[in-house]
Amino acid sequence: GNSVTQMEGPVTLSEEAFLTINCTYTATGYPSLFWYVQYPGEGLQLLLKATKADDKGSNKGFEATYRKETTSFHLEKGSVQVSDSAVYFCALVNINFGNEKLTFGTGTRLTIIP
Amino acid sequence: EAGVTQFPSHSVIEKGQTVTLRCDPISGHDNLYWYRRVMGKEIKFLLHFVKESKQDESGMPNNRFLAERTGGTYSTLKVQPAELEDSGVYFCASSQVAYEQYFGPGTRLTVT
Numbered sequence: 001g002n003s004v005t006q007m008e009g010p011v012t013l014s015e016e017a018f019l020t021i022n023c024t025y026t027a028t029g030y031p032s033l034f035w036y037v038q039y040p041g042e043g044l045q046l047l048l049k050a051t052k053a054d055d056k057g058s059n060k061g062f063e064a065t066y067r068k069e070t071t072s073f074h075l076e077k078g079s080v081q082v083s084d085s086a087v088y089f090c091a092l093v094n095i096n097f098g099n100e101k102l103t104f105g106t107g108t109r110l111t112i113i114p
Numbered sequence: 115e116a117g118v119t120q121f122p123s124h125s126v127i128e129k130g131q132t133v134t135l136r137c138d139p140i141s142g143h144d145n146l147y148w149y150r151r152v153m154g155k156e157i158k159f160l161l162h163f164v165k166e167s168k169q170d171e172s173g174m175p176n177n178r179f180l181a182e183r184t185g186g187t188y189s190t191l192k193v194q195p196a197e198l199e200d201s202g203v204y205f206c207a208s209s210q211v212a213y214e215q216y217f218g219p220g221t222r223l224t225v226t
Contacts, residue, residue, distance in 0.1 A: 036217070043117075043120075046214070101159035102207075
């Protein structure tokens, strides 16, 4: 079956630090990959996505590249801000295999210190 | 355009009681999904509606959970009777296509 493994948190960084949150997956075929973010007191928001190998998703200064050879989709940001403090979830969907359910990782809580 | 809304935002009930969660999807979205996050673990799929029909209910944990989607609009998720392990955050999402699921703010359920 499908599964997503992401970096255990919590992660605490200083403002302007470089961020990497690791995510690897197990799936047959060619899943689509996502990063969702949950800010304090809010629901899940789609941060970025990639639907095929070597695609790079980007949004709000965050980037992630779909690496099929390493089955990874690591989230990166060059200079984090206090407002990036949130819980980040890596997820996949494997539409080609007849289901549309998202499979999520456990989430990584990120705290940015001024 | 209004987003996905969920009601209530937080519910505290005693073990054995019944709770009904409601989700209003984005207007025009045929697909509606329920997920839950228990004890800070991963978010897990519960079920998927296409309009008023259950497309996939493979994630429903047991027969104490009943989901309905009236007329293909809003959906309810009833837990009866609630158990301690049902505590968690229940998310609803809607979409036109599977790779663009829009989530609501979630309902935090606490069973004491």
